[in-house]
Amino acid sequence: MSEYVVELKNATKRFPGVVALKGMNLAVKPGEILGLIGENGAGKSTLIKVLTGVHQADEGQIFVDGVEQHFRDPNDSAAAGIACVYQELNIEKLLSITDNIFINKWIKGPGGLLDYPTMHKKAKEVMLSLGQDVDPTKPAGNFGMGVQQMIEIAKAVLINAKMIIMDEPTSSLGEKEVEQLMKTCRELRDRGIGIVFVSHKLEELFELCDRVTVIRDGEYIWTKNVSDTNNDDLIAGMVGRTLENQFPKEFGTKGECFLKAEHLEEGGVLYDVSFEAYGGQILGFAGLVGAGRTETMRAIFGADPIDGGKVYVHGKEVKIKTPSDAIKAGIAFLTEDRKGQGLVLAQTIRTNLILANMKGFSKGLFLDEKKILESGEGHIASLRIKTPSIDEIVGQLSGGNQQKVVIGKWVNTDADIFIFDEPTRGIDVGAKVEVYNVMNELVKQGKCVIMISSEMPEILGMSDRVIVMRGGKVMADVDRDSKHFNQEDLMKAAWGGTLDD
Amino acid sequence: MTKTKKKGNFNQLGVLIALILLCVVLSVVTGGRFLRLNNLMNVLDQTAFNAMLAIGMLLCLITAGIDLSVGANAVFCACIGGMLVLRDVDNSFIILIAILVCGTLIGLINGLLLTRLHLPHPFVSTLGMKNFLWGMALLVTGSSMVSGFPDGVMWLGSKSVAGVKFSFILVIILYIIMHILLTRTSLGRSIFCVGGNPEAARLSGIHSDNVLTFCYTVSGFCAALAGIITIGRTSICNGTDAVQPYDTDAIAACIIGGASFMGGKGTMLGTLLGALIIGTLRNGFTLLAASSAIQNIVLGLVIIVAVFIDVTRERMEAKARRLAAK
Numbered sequence: 040m041s042e043y044v045v046e047l048k049n050a051t052k053r054f055p056g057v058v059a060l061k062g063m064n065l066a067v068k069p070g071e072i073l074g075l076i077g078e079n080g081a082g083k084s085t086l087i088k089v090l091t092g093v094h095q096a097d098e099g100q101i102f103v104d105g106v107e108q109h110f111r112d113p114n115d116s117a118a119a120g121i122a123c124v125y126q127e128l129n130i131e132k133l134l135s136i137t138d139n140i141f142i143n144k145w146i147k148g149p150g151g152l153l154d155y156p157t158m159h160k161k162a163k164e165v166m167l168s169l170g171q172d173v174d175p176t177k178p179a180g181n182f183g184m185g186v187q188q189m190i191e192i193a194k195a196v197l198i199n200a201k202m203i204i205m206d207e208p209t210s211s212l213g214e215k216e217v218e219q220l221m222k223t224c225r226e227l228r229d230r231g232i233g234i235v236f237v238s239h240k241l242e243e244l245f246e247l248c249d250r251v252t253v254i255r256d257g258e259y260i261w262t263k264n265v266s267d268t269n270n271d272d273l274i275a276g277m278v279g280r281t282l283e284n285q286f287p288k289e290f291g292t293k294g295e296c297f298l299k300a301e302h303l304e305e306g307g308v309l310y311d312v313s314f315e316a317y318g319g320q321i322l323g324f325a326g327l328v329g330a331g332r333t334e335t336m337r338a339i340f341g342a343d344p345i346d347g348g349k350v351y352v353h354g355k356e357v358k359i360k361t362p363s364d365a366i367k368a369g370i371a372f373l374t375e376d377r378k379g380q381g382l383v384l385a386q387t388i389r390t391n392l393i394l395a396n397m398k399g400f401s402k403g404l405f406l407d408e409k410k411i412l413e414s415g416e417g418h419i420a421s422l423r424i425k426t427p428s429i430d431e432i433v434g435q436l437s438g439g440n441q442q443k444v445v446i447g448k449w450v451n452t453d454a455d456i457f458i459f460d461e462p463t464r465g466i467d468v469g470a471k472v473e474v475y476n477v478m479n480e481l482v483k484q485g486k487c488v489i490m491i492s493s494e495m496p497e498i499l500g501m502s503d504r505v506i507v508m509r510g511g512k513v514m515a516d517v518d519r520d521s522k523h524f525n526q527e528d529l530m531k532a533a534w535g536g537t538l539d540d
Numbered sequence: 541m542t543k544t545k546k547k548g549n550f551n552q553l554g555v556l557i558a559l560i561l562l563c564v565v566l567s568v569v570t571g572g573r574f575l576r577l578n579n580l581m582n583v584l585d586q587t588a589f590n591a592m593l594a595i596g597m598l599l600c601l602i603t604a605g606i607d608l609s610v611g612a613n614a615v616f617c618a619c620i621g622g623m624l625v626l627r628d629v630d631n632s633f634i635i636l637i638a639i640l641v642c643g644t645l646i647g648l649i650n651g652l653l654l655t656r657l658h659l660p661h662p663f664v665s666t667l668g669m670k671n672f673l674w675g676m677a678l679l680v681t682g683s684s685m686v687s688g689f690p691d692g693v694m695w696l697g698s699k700s701v702a703g704v705k706f707s708f709i710l711v712i713i714l715y716i717i718m719h720i721l722l723t724r725t726s727l728g729r730s731i732f733c734v735g736g737n738p739e740a741a742r743l744s745g746i747h748s749d750n751v752l753t754f755c756y757t758v759s760g761f762c763a764a765l766a767g768i769i770t771i772g773r774t775s776i777c778n779g780t781d782a783v784q785p786y787d788t789d790a791i792a793a794c795i796i797g798g799a800s801f802m803g804g805k806g807t808m809l810g811t812l813l814g815a816l817i818i819g820t821l822r823n824g825f826t827l828l829a830a831s832s833a834i835q836n837i838v839l840g841l842v843i844i845v846a847v848f849i850d851v852t853r854e855r856m857e858a859k860a861r862r863l864a865a866k
Contacts, residue, residue, distance in 0.1 A: 300786030342743055363745040372743065380743050383736035387803045391730055395744040405724045448744065 043071040044233040045090070045121060045202045050099030051354060052085055060096065064259045065252060067202055067233040074244040074265070075237045077506035078277055078467035082257040083237055087204055091123045093115035103201065110366055120197030123204040126211075132180025137162040140178045140193050164342030165193045169223050185216030192223065202233040209243060210465055212332040213328035221247050235419075239465070241270055242496070253277055278469055282434040286500025287472060293503070294318025296354065297487035298370070298456050300339055303348035304367045308334045309511045312348070316456070316487050320401050321478055323502030326492040326533050331492045331511035333375060336458050340365045340372045344400050352456065366395060371449035375461040375491070379443040384434035388426060389415050393432050396452045418447035423473060439470025446477055457481055460491045507532040555797055555813040562817060566824045573827055583702045585773070587819030588707040589614075589695075591812060593790035594768040595718055596647070596759025598811045601794050602722075603735040603752055604663040604803025607759045609650060609669035610780050611786025616628075616673040617643040617767030617779035621693060622686030632692020640764045646673065647760015651753030670787070676777035685777045688769070696765075697772015707769040711812075714762075719808040731755060735803035792843045793818055802854065818842075 043066040052060040058181040060082050067073050077083050088094040090101070092110030101108050103119045110116045131139055137372050146161070148154035161173035171191045173182065179190055188208060191515045196204045205224075209217045222232055224247060238244055244251055246263055253260040253276035260276045274285070296315045301509055304310040312335050316322045324332045338345045341359040349356055357368045365372070374380035382391050392415050393400045400411050426436060433444055441460065449457060459478065463471040478488050478501065492498050498505055507515040507529055515532040517523045523538050566574040573579060593610045600607040617639045646669065651666040695766045697707050712863065722728035733741045742748045751844050771777055795801075796817055797810025825835045 272756050339744070361745075361747070362743050363747060364744040374743060379737070383733045384741055385736045385803075386733060390733065394733060394741065394746070395727070397729060397746075402725050405720075406726055406729065408724075452745075 041102060043067055043102070044104060046102040046105075047086075047090060048100045048102070050086075050089055050096040050101075051488070052094060052096050056516070058257060060089065060257045061290045062258065062445075063089075063099070065090070065235070067235055069233050070228050071249045072228050072234045072236055072247055074248035075095060075235050075254070075263075076241075076251065076273060076277060077254040078469060080252050081467075083206075083254065087123060087206055087235075087237070087514070090116065090121055090204065092121075101508070112172040117198055117200075117283060118436070120199065120201035121204070122198060122200035122202070124188060124195065124206065124208055126206045126208075128184075128187050128191055130179050130190060133178055135177060136166065136175040136179050136182075136186075136190055139190050140197060142194075144197065150268065154480075162193070165196055166190075169193060169226075170197070171218055181321065183213075183216065184211045185213070188216075188220065189223070190210070192227075196227070199414070201230060202235065202464050203227065203237040204237070206237045207239065207465070208236070209238060209240065210448035216383075217243070218247045232245040239467070241273055244273070255279055272321070274468060277467075284498065285468070287475055287479065289369065289483060289500055290293060290503070291319035291485065293320055294485050294487075297352065298339070298489070299351040299354075300335070301349045302349075303335060303338055304346045305334065305338055305343065305511075306346050307511075308346070309338060309348075312338075312508075312511070312513055314506050314513060314516065316489050317504075318455070318487045319482055319485050320503040321482055321488045321490055321501055322510065323498040323505040324489065325495065325498045325505050326493075326514075328493060330533065333460055334507050334511070335491070335508070336372060336460060336491065340370060340458065342479065354416070366452055366454070369454045370458065371395070371452055371454035372458045373442075373445050373449060373460055373462055375464060377441055377445050381448075382433050382441060384432070386433060387430045388424070388433055388444055389429045390434075392418060392447050392451060395448050399451070399453070414451065415447075418450070423445055424476065439466035439473075442466050442470065442474065446474070449501040450477075454486075455487070456487045458489045458491075461493065462490065463492070463494075463497065495529065498529070499524070499526060505529060509533055509535055552807065552810045554815065555810055555817070558796075559813055559817050559820065562824075566820065566827070567673040570824070570827045574824065579699070579823065579827070581705070583816070583823045584708040585820050586822055587706045587764050587815050588705060588711050589769050589773070590786070590789045590793055590818060591711045591715070591815035592707075592762050592769060593786060594807075594811050595714060595813050596755070597787075597790040597799075598761040598794045598799055598808070599718075599731060599755035599758055601661065601799045601801065602731055602803060602806045603755050604801075605654065605752070605755070606661065606666065606791070607647075607650060607756060608666040608787050609646065609673060609843045610759060611784060612670040612673035612782040613643055613646050613676070613763035614762060614766040614770060614786065615777070615779065615782040615784075615852060616646070616677040616680075618771050619677040619686070619765045619779050621689065621767070622777040623680040623769055625686055625688055625690075626681070630690050630708055632690045632695075635690070635693050636768065639767055640761065643764020643767060644757055644761045647763065648679065648753065650760065651756030654756065655752050657750035670782075674779070674782035677782045679779075681777065681779050683779060685776050685778045689771050689775065689777075693768065694772045694775060696798075698775070699771040699772075703864075707772065710765070710785045713809045714765075715812055721810060727751070727754070732779070732804055752788065759816050788843060789818055790815075790838075792846055795846045796842075800850055801847075801853040814846075826834050 045067045047063065047065040050060050050063040063086055075083060085094060089096045091116050098483045103149055108119050140162050141158050146154045146158050166173055166175060166189060169192060171186055171189045173186060208220055212220060236248055248265050250260040250264050252261055253273060255277055297318045297319055297506055298316040301313050303309050311333055326332050337343045339350055341361045341364050350359055352368045359368060361364045378384060389411060393411055400407055419426060419429060424440050426442045433441060460473050481488050490501060492537050503519050504514055505517045515538050528538055593614060597607055601629055612784050620642045621639050624638060629635060650666055650669055653659050654662050659665045699706055730746050730751050734748045738748045793814035794806060794811050797814035799806030
């Protein structure tokens with residue numbers, strides 16, 4: 040009997056023109072949580088897909104409980120006891136929780152008809168065991184991301200998985216849901232299940248994992264006990280060098296009030312939201328998921344109708360009814376959902392870069408292809424977008440490069456108020472720094488940057504001033520020089536506490 | 541220079557080859573009758589009506605929508621002309637304007653149903669519109685065939701220069717204009733982007749709703765022109781034609797030419813080639829005196845094969861993308 044429940048040895052996977060995995064190793068003990076980190080493009084996705092049988096490795100072996108296995112498809116892998124909770128959940132939102140859990144594993148009664156009473160009972164039990172007291176007859180889409188994720192985990196539990204892979208499970212969860220997820224992970228570990236926990240958030244790895252494996256450029260770098268490593272060590276392993284500063288903050292000169300929102304109201308969403316944002320500064324928006332930060336920005340940008348309130352740009356009141364009005368007023372808005380709201384994935388980089396300013400790239404009736412090409416090549420170089428050509432389909436780029444295309448799109452509008460909503464979500468460490476540098480550059484040009492972020496270190500690292508929201512209300516307005524400019528106080532405000540002066 | 545461009549050319553090359561092969565086969569089996577000049581002109585004449593409808597259909601398909609009312613709209617427009625003739629209007633100009641206004645208005649309504657009333661996929665609303673127009677076409681003409689259109693109305697569909705019908709010349713002109721619109725203007729680029737991701741386009745300041753409404757309005761306008769062409773070709777209008785499968789012919793032309801039901805794709809050149817393939821097939825049936833049963837069977841199969849090619853192409857591209865992904 041092997042020490043490991045699942046062991047991958049010397050796996051190599053080639054795709055046309057690229058070697059995605061080179062001699063990759065991964066070993067998971069029963070009853071442990073193994074962190075797996077690497078930059079985007081390091082091969083995490085391919086590694087997961089090899090383990091779950093979606094891809095077949097060209098070389099290398101997979102052992103489950105010491106027995107070599109060959110996975111031809113995901114069914115083989117599931118039969119061997121490997122389950123995966125993908126970042127993009129496979130939930131049928133209109134079907135009930137029970138249907139989702141028992142999809143393709145239906146329990147049938149006499150006569151071959153589905154035995155719903157038994158399935159509901161079992162679904163209720165397994166969800167309870169994961170700390171979720173929910174009605175399994177309700178459609179899965181009625182519940183939040185946290186519960187939907189638990190449904191995926193319930194599926195894994197139900198097939199008696201020996202190992203569960205969680206691919207960035209916390210990226211779409213709120214603080215409380217993350218806590219519940221971690222609790223569940225520990226309970227699963229205590230039941231003897233091996234867990235592979237993929238995350239971009241180092242503090243989560245330190246809090247949750249027993250060991251951590253670092254990969255880079257498709258290669259295995261090292262595995263250490265969490266107690267034997269630290270932040271810098273992990274980052275050094277991931278990027279192959281030490282990143283001196285995760286947040287290369289540079290300061291601009293505080294200018295005039297560029298954007299002022301007064302008494303914004305949106306029924307059930309925003310309550311009397313007022314704030315001011317200045318040129319030459321980054322204004323951070325902190326708060327829990329669902330605090331109304333994105334909604335505030337969508338209201339200002341004209342993406343959603345509001346019930347009341349005024350918006351001033353450069354001291355003048357502006358009536359913004361549509362995003363087009365906002366862009367004319369000089370506002371740019373990088374949405375948090377770059378695939379759903381920021382990009383036309385099936386179109387080229389060339390087209391996406393001019394999406395928000397086609398008029399500016401037209402000569403008379405026609406598009407000025409020469410100008411589009413020159414400016415596009417310029418953005419590819421200055422933003423360091425990794426692509427074979429300007430005519431590459433955006434859907435084929437990695438997350439970080441997609442984000443840079445969105446940034447390029449907005450830089451092209453000549454806006455002077457830039458709203459960045461979770462600009463570094465789901466992109467790797469190196470690309471994050473490049474996004475921060477773009478913000479620095481904008482601020483130094485005297486422009487106004489507003490950054491929504493759910494990552495406290497990022498808020499503290501990059502903001503000149505921070506506004507904390509909770510439940511659609513502004514809770515606090517904290518300057519970088521203030522004594523409250525620290526994680527504890529900002530979290531206190533985000534959780535509804537008051538800051539005394 | 542680019543992968544996508546090469547692929548686009550390759551697709552159209554494939555359609556062109558299919559068209560040439562079809563012509564060669566027809567030339568052989570008809571003993572050369574197919575290749576006679578006046579028959580070739582016949583093909584162009586027969587193609588004009590469908591190619592006209594396919595313009596609007598392509599715009600709607602690029603936005604990931606569909607306009608199932610184009611055929612019924614064309615017939616309805618012709619019947620509006622017929623109604624005026626029945627009321628003793630003999631001014632060609634008034635009749636033509638009435639037809640164009642009606643068709644365009646119907647297209648505009650289709651667009652507004654989608655964008656302002658937020659009806660779901662236009663499949664449903666334009667299907668409803670098709671039935672509505674069928675009934676209206678019968679109503680305005682009292683369910684009878686109408687003839688006796690003035691020459692000015694007949695001109696487009698019946699007169700020719702150097703053997704080529706004016707209707708086909710108009711089709712070529714419109715295809716060139718639409719090609720330039722789709723490839724060289726911001727409106728054209730917006731149409732593709734709205735098809736790919738309407739929300740991203742909206743949040744980028746593009747008025748997605750207006751772009752969509754424009755596409756359906758153009759579709760209605762083209763249907764009206766097709767209605768005028770059919771009056772000239774047949775010298776009558778007949779409300780019962782509204783149930784003919786004109787819509788599916790237009791869809792087939794677009795899909796054969798490289799458009800996709802998923803939206804975001806399609807070219808005018810490809811669509812023209814697609815329309816020519818269908819026109820050639822129909823012409824071949826006539827030359828071979830194929831029964832209408834055989835005609836329907838073959839055309840049905842061609843449409844199924846075209847859709848099959850479409851989904852296979854999607855799947856192959858998705859696979860290539862997966863393989864290219866790191």
